[in-house]
Amino acid sequence: MRIEKAGSERVPAIAALERTCFPADPWPEALIGRLRERFTVAVEGDDVLGYLVLSSVLDEGSVDNIAVAPGHRRRGVGALL
Numbered sequence: 001m002r003i004e005k006a007g008s009e010r011v012p013a014i015a016a017l018e019r020t021c022f023p024a025d026p027w028p029e030a031l032i033g034r035l036r037e038r039f040t041v042a043v044e045g046d047d048v049l050g051y052l053v054l055s056s057v058l059d060e061g062s063v064d065n066i067a068v069a070p071g072h073r074r075r076g077v078g079a080l081l
Contacts, residue, residue, distance in 0.1 A: 001049065003080055006039035013048040014039060021067040038064070042077045052081040 006014060014036075015029035032039070035053065042050045050068035054061060068077045 001044045006036045006041045010041055014051050050077040
């Protein structure tokens, strides 16, 4: 598993994971695409196992969203992110 900044090629996989983890109110794929520079992803091969979205203003930061694919939970993905 490796951690990397999300590029545009990761947007569809992030959006699919968003729909899986938050089916009631997922972020739209277009929004994910616009904000992709704020996404960090955990990947294994070509699969996105999870993601983290951060935002910062001056000296303050916040986690806006974090998700891990159901089949990869409790394996340290979230902790690495």
